[in-house]
């Protein structure tokens with residue numbers, strides 16, 4: 410690993426505002442200064458002495474060295490958002506391009522050093538989510554890092570690989586509501602009556618599912634115990650027993666009776682997810698039940714199945730938190746978990762749930778009477794150093810705890 414030298418800009422310099430904060434992520438830049446000699450030392454000198462511009466960042470890395478100019482727990486002016494989040498809370502890293510001609514891709518020594526330096530900072534700060542490393546471009550669309558020098562996502566992947574982090578699919582948070590049967594989005598706007606939905610798409614060809622029937626256990630603890638990437642809470646219990654068809658690793662744990670006989674099952678066999686009226690006696694890796702079916706062959710059908718599958722009104726005709734499982738034409742699994750009955754989230758109607766599934770391209774989807782998705786990573790961008798494998802225990806007691 411390349412050493413990061415420390416040569417701090419003097420305190421009191423206009424380019425070292427010195428406001429203490431806890432860093433939330435790393436914003437990477439390129440200097441876009443192609444003059445030979447414009448490396449870490451020169452840029453450090455520049456920031457310490459420049460009079461007519463307020464500009465600063467934390468680290469510069471070039472072809473043979475790296476220098477830290479400002480402590481990571483102090484803000485700097487690199488993002489162009491004034492006193493916005495990125496200047497206030499993010500660490501700025503500049504990658505020098507002195508070793509190449511304009512228009513050329515970054516030279517390999519500089520690229521490798523940059524990957525190495527950013528990985529060191531990420532690990533030292535406890536940043537482990539994809540969202541905690543971003544190109545400057547995300548702030549206002551500025552061409553930084555310069556498009557000719559490096560591919561932003563490729564660089565991020567290389568950094569995470571250097572950190573030894575396994576990359577997980579991202580959980581996307583969206584805020585939705587419907588008006589006259591049309592789905593609308595208002596991400597991050599809590600003045601609008603709407604519902605936060607967390608959405609995840611998984612490759613349907615190689616899923617490993619495990620169903621653990623244990624009452625009273627915390628999902629976050631089970632997640633760690635089984636080394637899982639994602640977990641959902643499935644409190645479909647009655648008198649401490651699992652209700653409806655449930656199979657774990659080929660073993661039948663519970664069987665449906667009464668109205669449950671009309672419900673649909675979600676099952677995984679040989680790594681592939683399925684939704685349908687599945688035979689619980691077949692050897693499934695995992696199988697559980699849900700109702701109503703919301704979408705069939707891409708068409709919305711919630712109201713038909715709401716009646717046919719005798720979904721009670723407190724779930725069927727009112728707003729609620731919901732867990733939705735769907736499969737698209739290529740067999741990929743879509744999971745969406747909606748908050749509900751919290752201060753900020755009104756919960757989804759079944760119609761909204763079905764419209765949302767349809768908007769994501771699901772062909773077949775049902776509501777599973779599961780409550781909460783425990784997911785790694787991306788939803789926790791607001792929490793510095795938050796570990797990816799922790800999270801809320803249940804949707805009931807915790808409002809949108811991440812906002």
Ligand SMILES: [Zn+2]
Pocket residue numbers: 437438439487545553554
């Ligand atoms: Zn920049």
